Amino acid sequence: MPDETAYLIPDKRVRGNGAYTRKRATVLGGLTTVLAFAFVVFVFTRDRLSTTVLPWAASSTSEDPMAVALQLMEHSPIIDGHIDLPILVRSLYANNLSTDSFDLHAPMPAHVDIPRLRKGKVGGFFWSVYVSCPDPALEGPDFLNATWRVRDTLEQFDVARLLINKYSDTFELALTSTDVKKAIANGKIASLIGVEGAHQIGNSIAVLRQYHALGARYMTLTHTCHNAFADSCGYYPGKEPLHNGLSSLGYRLVDEMNRLGVLVDISHTSDATATDVLKYSKAPVIWSHSSSRAVHEHVRNVPDNVLELVGTEDGKKDAVIMVNFAPAFVADPGQATLDVVADHVDHLAEVTGKQHVGIGSDYDGIDSTPVGLEDVSTYPALIAELYKRGWSKDELAGLTGGNLLRVLEGAEKVANELQAAGTEPAYDLYEKRPDLPSRRHQEL
Ligand SMILES: *[C@@H]1O[C@H](CO)[C@@H](O)[C@H](O)[C@H]1NC(C)=O
Ligand SMILES: *[C@@H]1O[C@H](CO)[C@@H](O)[C@H](O)[C@H]1NC(C)=O
Numbered sequence: 089m090p091d092e093t094a095y096l097i098p099d100k101r102v103r104g105n106g107a108y109t110r111k112r113a114t115v116l117g118g119l120t121t122v123l124a125f126a127f128v129v130f131v132f133t134r135d136r137l138s139t140t141v142l143p144w145a146a147s148s149t150s151e152d153p154m155a156v157a158l159q160l161m162e163h164s165p166i167i168d169g170h171i172d173l174p175i176l177v178r179s180l181y182a183n184n185l186s187t188d189s190f191d192l193h194a195p196m197p198a199h200v201d202i203p204r205l206r207k208g209k210v211g212g213f214f215w216s217v218y219v220s221c222p223d224p225a226l227e228g229p230d231f232l233n234a235t236w237r238v239r240d241t242l243e244q245f246d247v248a249r250l251l252i253n254k255y256s257d258t259f260e261l262a263l264t265s266t267d268v269k270k271a272i273a274n275g276k277i278a279s280l281i282g283v284e285g286a287h288q289i290g291n292s293i294a295v296l297r298q299y300h301a302l303g304a305r306y307m308t309l310t311h312t313c314h315n316a317f318a319d320s321c322g323y324y325p326g327k328e329p330l331h332n333g334l335s336s337l338g339y340r341l342v343d344e345m346n347r348l349g350v351l352v353d354i355s356h357t358s359d360a361t362a363t364d365v366l367k368y369s370k371a372p373v374i375w376s377h378s379s380s381r382a383v384h385e386h387v388r389n390v391p392d393n394v395l396e397l398v399g400t401e402d403g404k405k406d407a408v409i410m411v412n413f414a415p416a417f418v419a420d421p422g423q424a425t426l427d428v429v430a431d432h433v434d435h436l437a438e439v440t441g442k443q444h445v446g447i448g449s450d451y452d453g454i455d456s457t458p459v460g461l462e463d464v465s466t467y468p469a470l471i472a473e474l475y476k477r478g479w480s481k482d483e484l485a486g487l488t489g490g491n492l493l494r495v496l497e498g499a500e501k502v503a504n505e506l507q508a509a510g511t512e513p514a515y516d517l518y519e520k521r522p523d524l525p526s527r528r529h530q531e532l
């Protein structure tokens with residue numbers, strides 16, 4: 089019987105040799121068996137045995153790239169690193185889910201609804217609980233004046249979680265890599281939560297701990313603004329650095345994210361921040377939605393010299409770069425197409441290896457889309473294009489979701505180890521805060 093779930097974890101070799109790998113293989117082997125069983129039960133009950141369980145046996149002669157993509161995505165669906173549905177619901181419906189015209193089962197404005205997610209073979213995505221950077225003039229140069237970003241972020245968590253519950257026929261909240269695999273095996277769309285910038289934690293590592301408790305499994309270190317922890321790349325070239333990468337509090341934030349098992353996301357950060365994180369983080373990291381600067385010059389894209397730090401060899405960090413579809417990031421005005429996005433995927437893979445690339449479309453967060461990648465129903469066309477370009481089925485299964493799952497498992501392992509070793513939470517406070525007793529207090 090073909091091992092269906094193997095494609096969710098395509099590359100067990102990537103972490104090298106030794107006892108760790110063997111132990112991991114045993115654990116994965118057990119897990120794979122359980123999941124394969126679950127998957128088969130699911131398929132049987134859905135009466136789709138002939139087309140789903142034995143896809144290669146049924147159609148080993150089929151070379152139509154779209155047919156190959158669709159079959160592969162049946163068991164290796166897309167897990168997208170960045171979808172902005174919650175901010176769309178906030179801006180268009182003021183988070184009122186009983187608004188008459190609001191129905192995720194019907195055609196929605198922009199790029200995401202349930203019929204199109206199903207057509208696009210989506211098995212999971214990170215729901216971005218984004219809120220914008222504060223007005224710098226109001227927040228002040230030291231980020232000290234009160235803003236509503238924490239309130240608004242909590243409202244974004246609320247609406248994401250309400251939606252996942254309201255449409256529980258489709259979505260299932262996922263807090264771990266195992267949850268993701270279970271949701272997919274159950275025919276659900278695994279729903280992970282990501283926070284898009286440390287401006288959303290109000291300079292407080294304690295707030296990050298509470299977001300983790302609400303389900304956050306990545307946080308982007310910055311959005312387009314600098315914050316107390318790290319420098320952003322901004323949106324236009326030439327943004328003045330503030331810390332030249334991570335601040336000292338930023339290093340403690342990374343420590344805490346490693347301890348909690350919240351993936352450190354370095355999309356939107358400056359190259360110096362990304363470099364600091366790649367050298368310092370104990371856990372694998374992600375770019376939840378970024379493309380290649382060598383293919384198209386844009387500060388939001390990742391340059392090759394930073395990509396050189398990605399890998400599993402000594403001195404490198406395991407990571408996945410999840411390609412952003414935003415037309416402004418992938419090509420000159422009017423030139424963004426599926427083909428160009430495939431060029432970004434290919435280039436990132438050339439520099440880092442195919443096991444380090446994923447998909448982070450930014451759907452619902454971008455105001456236009458590349459030709460051929462109009463919405464979440466179109467992912468199979470991209471997978472078909474890459475198959476045409478010579479990607480194997482196994483490599484494509486990594487790109488659609490397996491690579492992200494490997495990185496998430498890696499972060500979970502580091503968190504378990506740190507917690508087992510009794511690592512204390514980071515109690516560090518932003519040194520410029522005037523409201524809490526400072527270290528002076530301890531000296532009294
Ligand atoms: C939400 O939308 C429904 C339908 O349009 C409306 O009847 C209801 O008053 C709205 N709720 C709030 C609190 O605005
Ligand atoms: C920030 O708050 C301080 C203290 O309330 C106030 O004096 C200052 O004007 C504020 N700065 C800005 C930029 O609003």
Ligand SMILES: [Zn+2]
Pocket residue numbers: 284356377
């Ligand atoms: Zn973004």
